[in-house]
Amino acid sequence: MPELPEVEVVRTQLEKVVLNKQIIGFDVYYPDIFNGDINRLREVLIGNEVIRMERYGKYLVFIFKNDDVLISHLRMEGKYLVRRIEDEKHLSRHDHLVFKFDDGMELWYHDTRKFGRMDLRKIDDYLLTKPLNALGNEPKNMQEGELYRKIYKKNVPIKVALLDQSNIAGLGNIYVDETLFLSNIHPERKANTITKEEADFITLNAVKVLDKALKLGGTTIRTFAAGDIHGRFQNELLVHTKANMPCPVCNTIIKKIIVGGRGTYFCEKCQK
């Protein structure tokens, strides 16, 4: 489901409801979401409090007092839902974890495809160990020439290189298509044919796309929603999902192909 803007929306929403409340219960219905011993996680959570919410690329991070850190990746369909105990909405088969707070609020981790994963770390090393140590910089934090140095030897399609989170963090299938369209670059161009100037232009356009998406609350194409927040960036998409429709720049019909196993939308006239 979510790429950087959507995860940032989730982070902002969670920050409003979970900070500085004691966790008094933790129910588990599908333990495989957690990488590790789920009973150890419960021991750490009970009595603990989230003091800060961070985000790195598509990773959501709960910073607890007691120096504990929970890293959460939503993958395709993960969601956090906030409920009051008195709501007595019953669990669905896709609700896997329930965090219960001392003010009666419950945070439900819901994930239709069960792809999401969580890791427990300590504050001293969570940035130095998997998975965050392998993450590249976000576009807005990249220096001139940085993306070029990451990809100039790679003999893979530029789209595949941009989806690789160790090269550049935060882009997914939607925003890569949009970024490459703005950059006038064909998604199948080999990364090792991209010039330094083109790589810097890609980085610039990625910043623009992600910033605009965040301002609009992210993109809701299929199922993404952060609580009750539905993004509006889908109304601004230039090529992604636009197969057989006219290019907004030149009116050529947008094509859909498969690149790196992912549905890919582009304009063959604008993107070379």
Add this chain to the structure above:
DNA sequence: AACGAAACCTGCGCGC
């Protein structure tokens, strides 16, 4: 080391 394919899961829409 690098790259492509399969795997992890479930639901939905489509054609027959």
Add this chain to the structure above:
DNA sequence: TGCGCGCAGGTTTCGT
């Protein structure tokens, strides 16, 4: 109506 297939905003693992 029922069934099989393809597809889905992601990452890890396996095989070459």
